[in-house]
Amino acid sequence: xxxxxxxxxxxxxxxxTFSFVSCSKDDEESGNFSTSQLVGTWEMSHVSGWYLxxxxxxxxVKVSVDMDVNENTLQEFYRKDFxxxxxxxxxxxxxxxxxxxxxxxxxxxxxxxxxxxxxxxIIINPKNKEExxxxxxxxxxxxxxxxxxxxxxxxNVTFNKVN
Numbered sequence: 001x002x003x004x005x006x007x008x009x010x011x012x013x014x015x016x017t018f019s020f021v022s023c024s025k026d027d028e029e030s031g032n033f034s035t036s037q038l039v040g041t042w043e044m045s046h047v048s049g050w051y052l053x054x055x056x057x058x059x060x061v062k063v064s065v066d067m068d069v070n071e072n073t074l075q076e077f078y079r080k081d082f083x084x085x086x087x088x089x090x091x092x093x094x095x096x097x098x099x100x101x102x103x104x105x106x107x108x109x110x111x112x113x114x115x116x117x118x119x120x121x122i123i124i125n126p127k128n129k130e131e132x133x134x135x136x137x138x139x140x141x142x143x144x145x146x147x148x149x150x151x152x153x154x155x156n157v158t159f160n161k162v163n
Contacts, residue, residue, distance in 0.1 A: 035117050037139050038090040042159035044069050049155035065155075088159065090115070095124050122146075 048066040055061045067073055069085060087098040087107055097110035113125040117136075124132040135147040137156060144159040 033117060033120055033136050033139055035090070035092050038117065038122070038136075038144070039092060041087060041089045041162045042144050043087045043162045044085060044157060045160045046158035047155055049149075049153065051153035051155065086110075087162070095122075 046068050050062050050064050052060045053063050085100045087100070089096040089098065093114055094112055095115040096112040098107040099110050100107050113128075116123045116126050120136045122134045122136060124134070135149075137145040137147050139145070142161045144161070146157050146159070148155045148157055
């Protein structure tokens, strides 16, 4: 009986030890990002996830993608025809979307609209019927990873900071 009490006590102590330990990854996922972390220009460098595409019989087909986007893969990226090669620019209050059609070509401004940041959710063009929401998965001084999802796609897009 004494061994049983001792073992129970030891198990309780071990359980308490693990319940008070926290991982830094858990802390990062709390979603407390700031607009100052977003400020700058970010260029797409990797895309992974899936999107829906119509086949020859007009059926929707789920297509997986996992690729770096660079000069060597840009034509394949365009053939997939699910997105543009993009660059995002954030100020403290505005979001600008740029596209490029030929690698090394010029960037064209798609639109500049206001945005807000609510925890880990970027709300692009808030208070507008064309509002979009993307989730910040991670951000560092030189890399931003966003989850862009709706009923037709679920993509994780990595951006590198260019300035």
